[in-house]
Amino acid sequence: MSPEVGLLLVCMLGVGFLAQWIAWRVKLPAILFLLLAGILLGPVTRVVQPDSLLGPLLFPVVSLAVSLILFEGSLTLRFSELPDIGRAVRGLVTYGAVIAVAMLGVAAHYLAGLRWEVALLFGALTCVTGPTVIAPMLRTVRPNARIANTLRWEGIVIDPLGALFAVLVYEAIVSHQQNHAVGVFFALVACGAGIGLFAAWLLAFFLRRQMIPEYLQNYGALVAVLLAFTLSNVMTHESGLLAVTVMGIALGNMRGVHIDDILDFKENLTTVLVSSLFILLAARLAWPLPDGMLWGGTAVFIVAQLVVRPVTVAIATIGSSLNWRERALIAWVAPRGIIAAAVSAVFALKLDSLGLAGARDLVPLVFILIIGTVVVQSATAGPLARWLKVAEPDATGVLIYGADLAARRVARALLEAGFRVIVADEHWPSIQRARMEGLSTFYGHPATAYAERHLGLTGIGRLLAMSPHRERNALACVYYRQEFGRGRIYRLRIEDTHEAHDRTRLGGYLLAPALFAADMTHERFNERLVDGWLIKSTRLTPTFDWPNFIEQYGSNTVLLFGVEERGALRVASVKRELEPRPGWLVIALVPPQRLRPHA
Structure with a gap:
């Protein structure tokens, strides 16, 4: 292969990446930019001529x-x-x-x-x-x-x-x-389906028994697919595509694989x-x-x-x-x-x-x-x-990463305030408890390819990263910063010592504003809930405003959220100190000894 051909192939890969990146930035299907790039490189400018580039x-x-x-x-x-x-x-x-x-x-x-x-x-x-x-x-x-x-x-x-x-x-x-008879068509289908099923069974057999090390499983699957395709075509002409399609469907539906x-x-x-x-x-x-x-x-x-x-x-x-x-x-x-x-x-x-x-x-x-x-x-x-009036209003819903006690209580408070909430976590017992409490859930990390396919974000416009895993929280924040915007992602701090030490502090671009109070951490939030603190929602009025609320429930009350009269959600964070006004619905963490109705 000449250096010019190699350079052309590499440039084509670069153009493909650029088209995918533009599609990600503008939130449009990548196929549009890929096809337009191909038309520009081929019929319009004649820079890329695939038949002469690859030949046979x-x-x-x-x-x-x-x-x-x-x-x-x-x-x-x-x-x-x-x-x-x-x-x-x-x-x-x-x-x-x-x-x-x-x-x-x-x-x-x-x-x-x-x-x-x-x-x-x-x-x-x-x-x-x-x-x-x-x-x-x-x-x-x-x-x-x-x-x-x-x-x-x-x-x-x-x-x-x-x-x-x-x-x-x-x-x-x-x-x-x-000019083949109908029987030849059915024989072709039978051959392709048979080889696909056999290839799926054989690959599943090796995977179930861990006969292929993990670092070789992807390589082995790639070889198995291409081998099934080629072998099927050799045995019955043009049956390879059917074989790999049947192989994928069969493998995807096998248990224990x-x-x-x-x-x-x-x-x-x-x-x-x-x-x-x-x-x-x-x-x-x-x-x-x-x-x-x-x-x-x-x-x-x-x-x-x-x-x-x-x-x-x-x-x-x-x-x-x-x-x-x-x-x-x-x-x-x-x-x-x-x-x-x-x-x-x-x-x-x-x-x-x-x-x-x-x-x-x-x-x-x-x-x-x-x-x-x-x-x-x-x-x-x-x-x-x-x-048609079937579009969601502004994306006011909240995606909460984490499903432990603190995350579930926050999710329940937001749900009762009228917001759509999805709780996501990789910890199955926590997801089970969230489901039993009537919360919408997603089992898995929200920044995975699986989440991109199956996590419906319609109406969701904020991320609260509240899991006990600092690095996974950071990953979720970075991933959804482009999706929701820099000002609509938040994270609950894990430990004061980790945040303070230069050797463990994550870079600023990996972090989002810390939720709630300056001294609030994941551990402290859960400890307070275990000790009897409750998340309380109250509608403020001219006669019972925020100072009255603090007087009623104590100065150590932690303001979590404020909901304006028109329904806009405000999130309390170390970068945004809320000043609740009459007419707002305030959601706060209050100590147990102060839980008594106001006059």
Whole structure:
């Protein structure tokens, strides 16, 4: 490999990182910036020409990358979660998805001129949304919890199911194109599914018995996926993608198999693969587009946005608890993402190699739909949600990291004051107690990749880091500083000695304002609660103001929060000394001997 080629590949990785970083900063799906970067580097400037850059390695590289993307996506599907996702989501990911595939296929055939085989494959590829495009949009739109949960679960569940459906449609096309009988198609499906199941069982066998050391488990899983993909293709041509999809679904649903580390590794690897792959594939787009493709693709996008999605949602949500306003917003939001872009490219390459007419039109049509849905919906979903009155007001809710006694009492006080509260912790017994007390909980650290997928932050705008682990508190504060803003994260100090000693004091950029009083620590807060101190909420009046409250309950009372008359939450911290006014609801920690009603 020449130095120029190596430099070009490294620069492409750098551009992928930059696109991901910009997406993180502006809270938009990364796929939009990746595709635009690829178009600029490829068709516009001709800096990157993938066919000459990789030559005969292009097809194997794309195929292996897509196999890993499909495996990672299918690994997140849990059958145990399907009964709990609600009637609307079940409808959207089952018969709703079938309706969407059929209608999108018809639109692609009549409006973009695709052959029926390619049109149906287009429908199967573009019926999916996916969490990587839904999550950033939900953060910007901030719909109510029912809409957010429906869209989030639809994206999580339909991602692997849509990939599986697309693979099956592709296998049917290949069998038909090669003049194979129906029996050959079923044999192909059986081979791919069989190898996928066997590979999942074999990997689970080694993992359960700890026959692979932890530091090699990610490496072993990577080898197993690529081996299953390659072996399946060797045994039955074009069955590899089905094998890795089935392997991921099977492994993700096996009991007693610890796959969290594997999943995290695959997510990180997928981020690199997706970033590079999207730029590479977008750079291959022919420009100008084939005759009629721009207008045909635009027409398909309009039909998908204004007809297909509304009809699908209307049918799939019949009998659900969603009202018409919520259904209307769900019918508008359906951005396409990773699976559609990545899998369409490899399918187009394979079908083109088989000589199928119109295969090359698949990728630009998919990309037009992706760019159209992401751009239009990102710009309009927020105003539409506010017009329909289904958007959450300002994010007033609170995420509390920590579930011990102090955190649970604070969470209960805020909940009773009318704020949405989520308690997160890795300590399962504490989470169990929080659930028994009626608190919304998240089991795990809120700064993990798992939390990014499953922790619904709709309506949440503050972080209180109150766990007994100083470094984990700091991690949560750093992670959510960009999400909520520097002025909306707080932490409860752990020990005075740790804070005072230069050898143990964390850097200022790792810290957030200390909660409550200057001398309040995690240990002292819990000790006072054990000693009988209580968290009391009282509405101040002109005749019973804050000085009267202090006189009533004692000068050692600790002010925790203040809620203004219009409902705004004020957090007491060492950097903000609150001055409660008449009309405020004050939440304070008061000593037991002073607990008596005021006159």
